Amino acid sequence: MKLTIPAFVGRIAFSALAALIGAIFALPLLWFLFAPFNARAELGLALPDPWTLNNFVTVFGNSYAVQALWNSFIQAAGGVILVGAAATLAAYALSRSSIPGKSAVTYILLLFSSVVSGSAAMVPIFLIISAAGLMDTHIAVILTFAGGLLPTAMFILRDFIDSIPKSYEESAMVAGASPVQAFFDVALPVIRPGIVVVVVWAFVNIWGSFLIPFILLRSDSNMPASVAIYSFYSEAGTPIVTLLAAYSLIYSLPVIALYLFVSWKFGFRFFGGIKA
Amino acid sequence: MASVEFKNVTKSFGEFKAVADVSFDIGDGEFVCLLGPSGCGKTTSLRMMAGLETPTSGQIFIGGQEVTHLHPKDRNIAMVFQDYALYPHMNLADNIAYPLKVRGEAVAARHGRAKEVADVLKIGHLMDRLPSQISGGQQQRTSLARALVYPAKVYLFDEPLSNLDAKLRLEARGFLNHLQRDMGMTAVYVTHDQAEAMALATRIAVMDHGHIVQFASPIEIYRRPATTFVANFVGNPPMNLVEAEGAQVDGKLALKAEGLTIAGLAMTDAIGKALATSNKLTLGVRPEHLGIAQTGAANTITAPLFANENMGPESLVTLDRGDSARVTARIFTDDHLDLSQVVTLGFSAEHVHLFDSTGKRIPALGE
Ligand SMILES: Nc1ncnc2c1ncn2[C@@H]1O[C@H](COP(=O)(O)OP(=O)(O)OP(=O)(O)O)[C@@H](O)[C@H]1O
Ligand SMILES: [Mg+2]
Numbered sequence: 001m002k003l004t005i006p007a008f009v010g011r012i013a014f015s016a017l018a019a020l021i022g023a024i025f026a027l028p029l030l031w032f033l034f035a036p037f038n039a040r041a042e043l044g045l046a047l048p049d050p051w052t053l054n055n056f057v058t059v060f061g062n063s064y065a066v067q068a069l070w071n072s073f074i075q076a077a078g079g080v081i082l083v084g085a086a087a088t089l090a091a092y093a094l095s096r097s098s099i100p101g102k103s104a105v106t107y108i109l110l111l112f113s114s115v116v117s118g119s120a121a122m123v124p125i126f127l128i129i130s131a132a133g134l135m136d137t138h139i140a141v142i143l144t145f146a147g148g149l150l151p152t153a154m155f156i157l158r159d160f161i162d163s164i165p166k167s168y169e170e171s172a173m174v175a176g177a178s179p180v181q182a183f184f185d186v187a188l189p190v191i192r193p194g195i196v197v198v199v200v201w202a203f204v205n206i207w208g209s210f211l212i213p214f215i216l217l218r219s220d221s222n223m224p225a226s227v228a229i230y231s232f233y234s235e236a237g238t239p240i241v242t243l244l245a246a247y248s249l250i251y252s253l254p255v256i257a258l259y260l261f262v263s264w265k266f267g268f269r270f271f272g273g274i275k276a
Numbered sequence: 277m278a279s280v281e282f283k284n285v286t287k288s289f290g291e292f293k294a295v296a297d298v299s300f301d302i303g304d305g306e307f308v309c310l311l312g313p314s315g316c317g318k319t320t321s322l323r324m325m326a327g328l329e330t331p332t333s334g335q336i337f338i339g340g341q342e343v344t345h346l347h348p349k350d351r352n353i354a355m356v357f358q359d360y361a362l363y364p365h366m367n368l369a370d371n372i373a374y375p376l377k378v379r380g381e382a383v384a385a386r387h388g389r390a391k392e393v394a395d396v397l398k399i400g401h402l403m404d405r406l407p408s409q410i411s412g413g414q415q416q417r418t419s420l421a422r423a424l425v426y427p428a429k430v431y432l433f434d435e436p437l438s439n440l441d442a443k444l445r446l447e448a449r450g451f452l453n454h455l456q457r458d459m460g461m462t463a464v465y466v467t468h469d470q471a472e473a474m475a476l477a478t479r480i481a482v483m484d485h486g487h488i489v490q491f492a493s494p495i496e497i498y499r500r501p502a503t504t505f506v507a508n509f510v511g512n513p514p515m516n517l518v519e520a521e522g523a524q525v526d527g528k529l530a531l532k533a534e535g536l537t538i539a540g541l542a543m544t545d546a547i548g549k550a551l552a553t554s555n556k557l558t559l560g561v562r563p564e565h566l567g568i569a570q571t572g573a574a575n576t577i578t579a580p581l582f583a584n585e586n587m588g589p590e591s592l593v594t595l596d597r598g599d600s601a602r603v604t605a606r607i608f609t610d611d612h613l614d615l616s617q618v619v620t621l622g623f624s625a626e627h628v629h630l631f632d633s634t635g636k637r638i639p640a641l642g643e
Contacts, residue, residue: 165359167357167361168363170326170328170348170357170361171355171357171361171422172363172374172378173327173328173347173348174327174328174348174349174353174354174355174432175374175375175378175426176349176352176378176426177349178347178349181378185363185374185377185378186363189363189365190363190365
């Protein structure tokens with residue numbers, strides 16, 4: 001097929017525009033990849049010369065920064081386990097039982113959840129946590145995130161479980177399984193891809209969150225990495241770009257690793273029903 | 277093996293009665309088909325036997341023991357689901373052996389038994405596959421194998437063949453029939469395919485709107501359908517029903533309808549009683565009892581030809597009596613029928629069924 005001249009010009013213009021937009025989005029990513037290995041990194045984009053790991057050595061020499069990564073991990077893992085387990089059980093019950101008004105429950109919770117983890121609820125959350133004597137503990141952060149993320153997690157999972165035929169568990173029970181056995185032997189393995197999606201989503205949410213730990217935690221030894229990044233500022237308040245860049249890269253690695261692991265292991269693909 | 281009994285069982289969903297005051301008795305070793313149109317309550321009845329649904333009122337007994345509120349796992353029954361419900365994350369061996377697993381059998385023993393059953397069903401070579409990696413017919417046999425792998429009191433089937441193509445369906449039907457003869461199992465089999473019910477059942481329960489309309493052997497249902505509903509549901513094609521006005525003339529029954537010529541039928545007390553309420557009767561004749569006849573002869577129906585379908589050994593000749601009241605004849609002949617625009621079909625008086633104005637069968641002489 002031959003293109004007419006105007007169409008040809010139009011294509012070139014379109015491609016050029018697309019490339020420009022792509023480049024604009026790629027620049028910060030390139031900085032993100034280059035700066036950590038540059039001993040004289042600045043906010044401008046530059047190829048490291050020479051490539052060096054010195055920035056990382058400095059970061060790992062900073063015990064506060066390393067402790068913060070560990071804290072992030074504790075809080076994210078704790079939150080994920082709580083959200084994953086509670087959302088699975090709650091969503092299963094909401095999907096399979098015949099409680100009247102069960103969908104109203106889900107929608108109301110969903111509505112309020114955006115409030116709980118949003119900044120509007122910060123004062124009440126602060127008061128509740130401090131009244132419970134949980135101020136400056138990992139538990140405080142974990143519970144707050146669990147409360148905020150659970151409704152959405154439940155909603156996603158309930159939808160997922162609704163789409164799985166009841167006959168799986170029913171056939172297990174007719175075959176002699178108790179409801180608990182049917183859940184663990186048959187339902188849970190089929191729901192697992194949905195749980196994985198929720199877990200990854202919750203992990204990313206907690207790992208990247210700044211405000212809640214910043215407010216609920218006091219001591220440096222409990223701060224997660226998202227807050228600790230602030231320690232790479234000089235007394236004058238200007239960022240120490242070299243350390244910041246290296247730390248950011250380390251900070252984003254667990255999330256990338258999680259995505260890769262999940263897509264390798266589960267492929268973000270659902271079993272669904274069997275087609276006849 | 278055990279008997280199954282329903283005593284005045286009703287199941288309501290809100291205001292709607294899916295099963296309405298149903299009572300029946302299924303004997304030990306019987307193969308009963310629940311037959312009826314979509315939505316008549318077949319699956320609901322079956323699920324109540326399995327314990328997956330609790331009756332709103334009434335009682336259910338299995339082997340003489342009341343099970344109305346017993347959990348499915350404690351009933352020792354086996355069920356084949358319409359969608360097979362094979363566990364997608366387990367291979368065939370684990371799928372088939374699952375009932376043995378929950379019964380606490382060791383891995384080697386249960387896989388051995390699963391293989392035995394699978395071999396009988398000709399899926400023994402597929403034991404390592406996942407359900408998504410086998411064909412529909414093989415999935416159906418896997419779900420059958422899972423039901424047969426342990427000795428159950430009652431076997432329940434919910435339209436197990438409906439997802440199969442015509443050829444596989446016939447094959448599976450034959451196999452089920454053989455199995456029933458072999459094992460003498462008590463089975464309840466839901467279907468809306470009357471041919472399947474006729475072929476498999478020792479008795480058929482015809483259901484309509486949550487009620488059992490007739491519960492009898494296939495031959496009884498074929499020969500003496502209790503209502504026009506049953507007559508119109510069973511048979512391939514189903515019975516022709518012609519609405520007619522009845523009157524007693526010279527001690528004989530005369531029927532009047534467009535295109536119908538009928539010699540005086542023998543009067544009975546039952547016919548007399550029906551006529552006393554209403555003269556609207558329904559005449560029923562099965563397609564296989566109709567043949568090409570001389571126009572104007574006794575016991576004939578004359579109407580314009582609507583369709584003439586050649587089915588190989590037989591032809592289906594359909595006449596249109598107006599208002600979509602059609603009459604179909606199954607004519608067994610090797611000759612090519614040369615049918616003109618208007619056709620006359622004849623029948624003999626002994627093949628006539630009569631129904632009263634409410635659709636109830638009027639017993640023939642000697643019934
Ligand atoms: N859980 C439910 N809630 C409300 N109504 C229901 C429920 N289950 C079944 N029904 C209704 O009860 C009636 C009988 O349903 P059932 O599934 O027993 O029909 P069926 O005879 O098996 O039909 P089919 O041949 O289409 O499977 C239907 O009208 C259906 O809409
Ligand atoms: Mg059904």
